[in-house]
Amino acid sequence: MTLIIDGHNLIGTGLVPGVQLGDADDEWQLAVRLRSYTVARKLTLTVVFDSGGGAGASSNLSGSGVQAQFAPPGVEADAVILQLLRSSKQPATFTVVTDDRKLAGLVRAEGGQVRSARAFARELAPARRPATGDHEPDVNPKDPAFADIYAGFAEVDKDALRFGGDISLDADAWIERLYGSDVQEASRAAHWLGRFGGVDALEPLLDALTHRSATVRAAALLALADLGDRRAAVQIAERLAEDASSLVREAAAQALGRLGGAGAEPALQAALNDPKNKVRKTAAASLQQLEARR
Structure with a gap:
């Protein structure tokens, strides 16, 4: 399976911990979180953003299994994603992560698969360390119920960096x-x-x-x-x-x-x-x- 991420759509879910649309470095923040995801799962993926960082592959954001691309000026990220599918002889091996219904329909029409951006965002939350000794029954750290908790932890870390001693x-x-x-x-x-x-x-x-x-x-x-x-x-x-x-x-x-x-x-x-x-x-x-x- 080859993952293609609709970058700004994923950020726009509001569920990726510590990443918000409107942040000056929102693409970088997402790329860093995706790198942690790919390293932990030993896989590779491509994330496509709308124009803003220069057309084509971005070496500044790519690395650790993440290939970052920006759409050319005047071209939507959707078009770049569809072109990646059309250029492959096996589009069924591609899974596009998006909640954009129009794009999802076009991906399926090309033979690709679609995965919910909201569900994928929750997988980017930090994994919990297994407890040792006596403990309550295990819980699933990917459960949506924990999304707000993880986001809260991420915000605390972000606050410390953003405000320093002025906080x-x-x-x-x-x-x-x-x-x-x-x-x-x-x-x-x-x-x-x-x-x-x-x-x-x-x-x-x-x-x-x-x-x-x-x-x-x-x-x-x-x-x-x-x-x-x-x-x-x-x-x-x-x-x-x-x-x-x-x-x-x-x-x-x-x-x-x-x-x-x-x-x-x-x-x-x-x-x-x-x-x-x-x-x-x-x-x-x-x-x-x-x-x-x-």
């Missing part, structure tokens, strides 16, 4: 940085406020949705999803519909999938017609998240 600063200090002129610090501040800011973070994060920097707007959208206050859903939906930056619209689509709330579903349905493929894919994945939680 103990109070909310006022981070709000001041959010309104400062340093874009990188403002983005960090948004992340901190989403994780630890509580009710006092809502208004500053909503204000940040009009920041001059698309990076900060995207960080604020994901932070609002972390905050979990559904009063933000209307403003997030507005960013999804109106923001000029596809990065921001992509982050808004992911945030609505995680947060839900008033108007989330119709906003995501409308985003299925977005001119950017990444936004469309993220909207589709978020709609599936909402459906799964019903």
Whole structure:
């Protein structure tokens, strides 16, 4: 069996621990997690991303059994994946990991197999070490019930790297940085406020949705999803519909999938017609998240 991963679709499930669409290095983070997966299982795979890192194979992301490819500018990752199947004499040996229903149908029409991206994402969670001595009956670490726990552990590790010694600063200090002129610090501040800011973070994060920097707007959208206050859903939906930056619209689509709330579903349905493929894919994945939680 040869695995082909629909990269941004897998990230868009929101279930890959520590990896979010809208992160500046989301492709790298996924590639690192895939490398751990291939080494542990002694297999190889190909992950295909939409254009963004330069067309063709990426030596920066490839390694340890992972071959990373970016679609050429103006070409969707779906087309690259289908071409890989069509160029093979044995397409039935290929399994494509995606939750994109259109792509899944085309893969099956070419003779390939399809695997759910949501199910595959849960396999990327860290394996638990076997207990020694007396212990309760074994549990399956791949069980979906553990997905949130693993994601929580990954977030703790990520927080330590992202904030360092500043993690103990109070909310006022981070709000001041959010309104400062340093874009990188403002983005960090948004992340901190989403994780630890509580009710006092809502208004500053909503204000940040009009920041001059698309990076900060995207960080604020994901932070609002972390905050979990559904009063933000209307403003997030507005960013999804109106923001000029596809990065921001992509982050808004992911945030609505995680947060839900008033108007989330119709906003995501409308985003299925977005001119950017990444936004469309993220909207589709978020709609599936909402459906799964019903």
